[in-house]
Amino acid sequence: MIEAPIASRRLLVEERRRLIVDLVEKQGRATVEELATRFGTSTVTIRADLDALARSSAIARSHGGALPMAAAATHDTPLNIKETRWHAQKLRIGEAAAKMIRDGETIILDSGSTTVEIARQIRQMKFESLTVITNALNIAMELSGLPQIRVMMLGGLLRQTSYSLVGPDAEQALAKLSADRLFLGVDGLDPNVGVTTPDPLEAALNALMIRVSRQTIAVLDASKLGQRSLSVITPVKNLDMVISDNSAPAETVEALRAAGVQVVLV
CATH class of the missing domain: 1.10.10.10 (Winged helix-like DNA-binding domain superfamily/Winged helix DNA-binding domain)
Structure with missing residues (x-):
């Protein structure tokens, strides 16, 4: 009703x-x-x-x-459409993720409809200094004009569906950097297969983001849990934490925790 x-x-x-x-x-x-x-x-x-x-x-x-619209994890849905789906959940996830960020840190914000909510929360927070590395044009724009936020934009090939930059140029720039935390947006997370995304270039860059970060936090609404997409980014054992919403299936949550992943539901 x-x-x-x-x-x-x-x-x-x-x-x-x-x-x-x-x-x-x-x-x-x-x-x-x-x-x-x-x-x-x-x-x-x-x-x-x-x-x-x-x-x-x-x-x-x-x-x-x-x-x-039936969720199709193998379909590369435009970002403006993704932002209309499960928006309330993504907002809560963004708030929970942003609270983990500490003053003076260097963080990576991957492209995505959930990670942009983290950027919007950062705009409202009082940091003396924060460095944000991102491959997403929209996230860079969200954080532009804030003197206390240093934004480092990766170069590369523009993916128009996600406003993200990928490819060898982006990877070469990222390989020279290091970060305290990575907030990783994904299209699918299956405990058996791992974290996935439709685009192979995006997957390669995401895998490098994990390698240069001390902590990896996957941020995704519960509709992505159990889904599989074309390109595997990493097995779940390489995730430190998953932040999702409280409609997440109990069996998936237990499987992630059994793999050593901390799961936070909001």
Whole structure:
């Protein structure tokens, strides 16, 4: 059932659409009429929202409503679509991850829809100094203009779906650096296979990020647990910690802990 209507404040179009995606993912389906009641708007507006979301593959359009877009870990989904999925969970994960960062550290923020939430939290925190290494254009932009944050951007080939830079140039730049913590965003984590991503170049750079970091923390919503993608980044034994949300399957959590990985659920 759709929850009680949202408070009467006017929502921006993108905000409303993001909430629609969250509701459809959470409930498994939603009708036009239910969504119109929920958001206090017309059915015409909701149909336009659903059509726009379907065109961008955020949801699947059905007769009279919408269904979740089946998660396909082997598909390289554009970042702007990823950001609409499980946003509340990613926000909590970002908050928990950011609290681990200490003043004066050097951290690596991998590209991704969860790691960008860490960057947004960093903007609100009071560091005297912090160095952030990243291969993500959007993360670099999030942290630009903050005098206490030194941003080191890796070069390389731009992947337009993720705004990330990968390839030999990025690896050569990273090989000369070291970091206290890596916050790694992934597309799939299977306790038996390891941490995976759709792009082989991204996987190679991620593996190097792990090697140059003292601590590796994978940050991912629970929908990624048990999923497998094309390229393996590393076995789970090379992870120090996983931060996910509290809907994570108990058997997967236990398998990770049995492999020596600390698991934090938020």
